[in-house]
Structures are given as structure tokens and as C-alpha cells.
Amino acid sequence: xxxxxRLGGVLLGAVFFAAVLLVKPIGVSTQFVILDAxxxxxxxxxxxxxxxxxxxxxxAYMAKSNGKYAGNAANPLNYSFIFVLAMAAGALVxxxxxxxxxxxxxxxxxVWRANFGDTPWKHYAVAFAGGFVVLYGARLAGGCTxxxxxxxxxxxxxxxxxxxxxxxxxAVPTALFMYRED
Amino acid sequence: xxxxxxxAIGAAFGFVLDRIGATNPNVIIGMLTLRRLNLMKTxxxxxxxxxxxxxxxxxxxxxxxxxxxxxxAYAGVFIGGLLLGVGWAAAGYCPGTAIGAAATGRRGALIxxxxxxxxxxxxxxxxxxxxxxGLLDDIAGGKVTLGAVPGSAYEGIWTxxxxxxxxALGAVFVAVAFALPQRLTGDATGxxxxx
Numbered sequence: 423x424x425x426x427x428r429l430g431g432v433l434l435g436a437v438f439f440a441a442v443l444l445v446k447p448i449g450v451s452t453q454f455v456i457l458d459a460x461x462x463x464x465x466x467x468x469x470x471x472x473x474x475x476x477x478x479x480x481x482a483y484m485a486k487s488n489g490k491y492a493g494n495a496a497n498p499l500n501y502s503f504i505f506v507l508a509m510a511a512g513a514l515v516x517x518x519x520x521x522x523x524x525x526x527x528x529x530x531x532x533v534w535r536a537n538f539g540d541t542p543w544k545h546y547a548v549a550f551a552g553g554f555v556v557l558y559g560a561r562l563a564g565g566c567t568x569x570x571x572x573x574x575x576x577x578x579x580x581x582x583x584x585x586x587x588x589x590x591x592x593a594v595p596t597a598l599f600m601y602r603e604d
Numbered sequence: 605x606x607x608x609x610x611x612a613i614g615a616a617f618g619f620v621l622d623r624i625g626a627t628n629p630n631v632i633i634g635m636l637t638l639r640r641l642n643l644m645k646t647x648x649x650x651x652x653x654x655x656x657x658x659x660x661x662x663x664x665x666x667x668x669x670x671x672x673x674x675x676x677a678y679a680g681v682f683i684g685g686l687l688l689g690v691g692w693a694a695a696g697y698c699p700g701t702a703i704g705a706a707a708t709g710r711r712g713a714l715i716x717x718x719x720x721x722x723x724x725x726x727x728x729x730x731x732x733x734x735x736x737x738g739l740l741d742d743i744a745g746g747k748v749t750l751g752a753v754p755g756s757a758y759e760g761i762w763t764x765x766x767x768x769x770x771x772a773l774g775a776v777f778v779a780v781a782f783a784l785p786q787r788l789t790g791d792a793t794g795x796x797x798x799x
Contacts, residue, residue, distance in 0.1 A: 588684070
């Protein structure tokens with residue numbers, strides 16, 4: 423089932439190394455912005471527009487860095503976006519090969535049930551709010567656990583250490599406060 | 605070719621994330637409550653392994669230094685890290701593991717991803733405010749590494765050779781991974797919740 427931490431750590435490190443060897447460091451959270459922009463451009467066709475030398479957007483965040491994000495959203499078949507889709511497929515294959523996770527666990531994780539009983543809608547509300555805060559924070563920080571913490575600290579970048587400090591400083595007290603039961 | 609690499613490396617990443625338990629919120633919360641530190645040991649070992657391989661490869665001339673991509677340091681990195689930490693612990697997912705977990709059928713993870721899309725959109729809408737606040741302005745040189753990595757586009761904050769420092773720090777991460785106990789708090793049974 424779950425690998426021994428030594429095997430898992432070496433293989434996870436090997437994947438991060440392979441990414442930087444062959445292409446570039448792994449990152450995920452930018453692709454939430456790219457998917458948002460793809461949707462926004464369908465709803466509001468002028469959201470992303472072509473310029474003489476690339477793309478720009480009516481949104482200042484999309485237009486920054488010479489429209490890099492705008493260009494990626496205009497061409498979704500790019501490395502980083504496909505990477506994230508493939509990541510989902512990889513996790514699915516792994517789970518299917520170990521026989522899937524149970525119906526009950528898919529509905530509500532055991533740790534939630536131990537602390538808050540059979541309250542799936544509360545869990546879903548917390549999950550929605552959690553996702554909202556995490557992606558807002560990740561975009562403010564310029565990366566998430568993959569891009570800042572893993573890829574960043576692996577490259578000895580100062581920003582990775584600053585990010586990891588902030589993340590654990592908030593995460594550990596929050597977890598201890600919310601999840602008193604194991 | 606890049607798309608083939610995207611599929612191969614992406615799928616490997618998702619597979620490994622699932623096999624180390626990172627797509628399981630019980631494991632994430634077990635780590636963040638300091639009850640089960642297996643995943644922490646895995647992460648530390650991974651950072652150390654990645655660092656040693658990358659900087660070792662650079663020293664031997666086998667790894668292109670130009671593939672490094674260092675993000676800028678600014679006050680918002682810390683504030684964003686705090687926000688991410690709260691949601692990470694409350695929900696039990698970070699952005700990548702939630703996408704993986706949603707694919708494995710966890711409903712909460714799917715809802716988390718939808719919340720994440722709204723959160724990212726909210727940041728897109730409020731970005732000018734952050735930009736104007738000055739909290740996105742570079743500190744300590746912005747895109748910097750701890751040591752100066754030979755041949756890289758980034759400055760080092762210390763005058764040590766960055767690739768050697770990277771290997772040394774990588775070794776520290778590996779050593780801490782091995783030294784860290786499996787658990788710091790909670791009962792001593794070390795049981796894992798059912799998956």
C-alpha cells in the first residue's frame with residue numbers, strides 16, 4: 423500500500439530531479455489560474471487578446487511578465503498544464519492498482535469522522551474554504567508546496583525557506599486545534 | 605517532445621504522491637498534528653535527494669544549470685505561506701495533492717479544487733491591491749539562492765559556492781529525515797487510519 427518512507431522519499435526526490443534535469447522545476451498552483459483564465463476567456467472573449475509579440479489580458483495579473491500566463495491560457499496544450507492533468511491520471515492509476523479507496527473514505531476521511539462525526543457537508547464546506555484560502559495564499563506567495571517548498575528548498579532558494587516557515591507556522595497550530603482526536 | 609515529458613513526469617509525480625500517502629488527508633493531518641511523521645520524513649528525504657542529485661549533476665557538468673528556476677522572495681511569500689498553511693491543515697490537502705486525491709474519488713478533494721479555482725480567481729481580481737501595497741516588492745535581492753550557484757542567473761546571499769552548499773544542505777535534509785522520530789505526540793500505537 424503506502425511505501426516505506428525511505429523508498430518514497432528517494433523516488434519523490436528522483437521525480438523532482440528528473441523534472442529539473444529534463445525540463446524545469448515542478449509547480450502546480452499556477453495551473454489553477456490558467457484554468458480560470460481559460461474559462462474567463464470563453465465567457466468573456468476579450469479576456470485574452472493577441473499582441474504583436476504574444477498575448478495580453480484585461481486582467482493585470484494575467485498580463486504581467488509580458489502576458490506569460492495569458493499566453494499559457496491561450497495555448498492550454500503546454501507543458502505545465504498537461505503536467506497537472508497527467509499528475510491526476512498518475513494518482514488514479516496508483517489508487518486503482520491498490521484496489522481503490524473505500525466508499526466511506528471517499529465520502530468522508532476517517533480523521534474528520536473521528537473529530538466531527540458523520541457530517542459530510544461540514545467537511546465539504548471546510549474543503550471549499552480550505553481550497554479557496556490555499557490557492558489565494560499560493561498565488562500571493564507565487565507558488566505552493568510543490569513549487570516553493572519542494573522545488574524551492576531543493577534549489578536552495580531563499581523564497582522556498584520563507585514559504586515553508588510560514589506554511590508550517592500556520593499549519594501545525596491549525597491542525598492541533600481542529601483535530602484533537604486521532 | 606515536451607508534452608511527452610509532461611505526461612511522463614506528471615504521471616510519475618501523481619503516482620508517487622499517491623504511494624507516499626500525500627493524497628490521503630488522514631496522513632496529511634497526522635503529519636501536521638505531529639502524530640505520524642512518516643510523510644515529513646519522506647518529504648525531507650525527497651528534498652535532500654533532489655538537491656544532491658541536481659547540484660551533484662551540475663558539478664559533474666551533467667545537469668544544465670539553466671534549468672533552475674528560482675522564485676522571488678518578498679513579504680507576500682510569508683503571508684501567502686501562512687494562508688496556505690491554515691487551509692492545508694483545515695482541509696488536509698495542498699493544491700497538487702488535492703488534484704490527485706480528487707482523481708482517486710475523494711469528494712472533499714474535488715470540492716477543494718473548486719474552492720481553489722475561486723481562490724485563484726479572487727487573487728487575480730485583487731492582485732493590483734497587493735501590487736500597490738509594496739508587499740510584492742523584492743526583499744534580500746528577490747530571486748536569490750543561499751549560495752552563489754556557478755553559471756546560474758541568480759545571486760547568492762552568502763559568498764559560498766552554491767552547488768557545494770546545495771549538496772551539503774541536501775545531506776542535512778537526508779540526515780534530519782533519518783533522525784526525525786516517527787511521532788512526537790499522541791499515543792504510542794502508531795496505527796494508521798484505514799485508507
